[in-house]
Amino acid sequence: MMNVSGECVGRERCEELAKSSSFYRKVYSEIEEIGWEPIRRLGGDLTFFSFHILDKKGRAHNLEIQLNRDYPNSPPSVSADVPYMFTLEWSTSSRLKDVMHQFQKHLDYLQEFWSVLDNIDKSLCVVDVKQPARASAIRRIDAGNDCIIIVHIDFKDPKSLPESRFIGPVPSATHMNNLHMLWRRNCKRWSNERSFPENLECILGTELPKPLGLQVEDDQQQVECGICYAQFLPTDEELGARSGTRTDYTCENISCNKSFHSLCLTDWLRSITTTRQSFDVLFGNCPYCSDPVAVKTSNK
């Protein structure tokens, strides 16, 4: 009895270790398949990952993946800051890159939703939240006279007439009631062809407050080179006309979209053996996503 029991436990332990070992090998190879650069956080036991992913408009997203020890027999748990999570299509032959691919498609689907919200954030005076969560479909918009319109954007049809509520202090009840009445009377004028702020101002028949002193800089100005991590090349006589310039090459892979100084990119391409040259053009692969890149080696 004792002997049989001990033997049983021993065998189980061996099986667990063997499974553990193959688990690690599999997960490691799947990370290699995706590449190490998108990883922002990594659990030491290779069961937790946080990936940094850019969508088509260059918005940053975090995709978190949690694996069970019986992965891939059971699907990974996936979470991200999105208004709703996609249904993961999974089979025992699926891999981590399939999760990445499905998440990317999910982000593509939500582009219009986020574009509408970005437009609101940029054009109207949104109160309370400095930087709204990506998952949030609600905006509290200053309508003047201490009145606020709370709108809920439908992520399935972001350009449609939103659900709305009006709040304000009692002394402004008249103004708030006016807004509410105008909304009920004019909401049929909402049009998919107009932008959200235009629609709102059309229905309420008034210009709404603009963001307070919020100067939104051009996104392009914030872009850093993926190789030297600087926006501008050094100011250096040797660089000639390129001294102090910003990034001038962007990877054509929409998922990657990394920007580089062409000088940094040519220096990188020259440093590896797989680069090919034809006249003054270097052909190689993006250091981040390995898609083809072609950059001109201008000597001046």
Next chain:
Amino acid sequence: MMCFQNFKVRKFFTSRNSGKVSPDTVSKSAENRLWKEFQEKDDVLKIHVRSWLPSPENIFRWEATVNGPVGCPYEKGVFTVSVHIPPKYPYEPPKITFKTKIFHPNISEIGEIFVDILGSRWSSALTINLVLLSICSILSNPVEPLLVSNHAARLYQKDRKAYEKVAREWTLKYAKG
């Protein structure tokens, strides 16, 4: 005449240098990037890796500790590694070696690390911190190809239990926190 000569000399100098950036400019660029990498804040990175500069003014020389992952023979071990970064970084990979003795199929007895991201598969997209995290992950997951000249690699292939026993013993002996 004198002016003409100066102009000609200057032009020659400019054209000769315009095809290539001097090592000094490249290393200045590396320095700028490395300070940003060194200041990177990340919760999970902090759990597994701790890095510092032996000489605060020299950003091309780091040292770091890598914690042995839970559930492997190196668990509870704290391993010191030495990081030497070339002036041409990120066009060339860093050189990282273990200062703490470790019995591992991808790490030689003198601490050399044999993984492709420090050699043929280096990319300028990688960072020192990412490489250190990768080293942390290979502790619990040795990668092919193994060093045939390495005793740890041979034992790893021949007798997994014995390998784990020795690895655990070395961890207890050399890698106490």
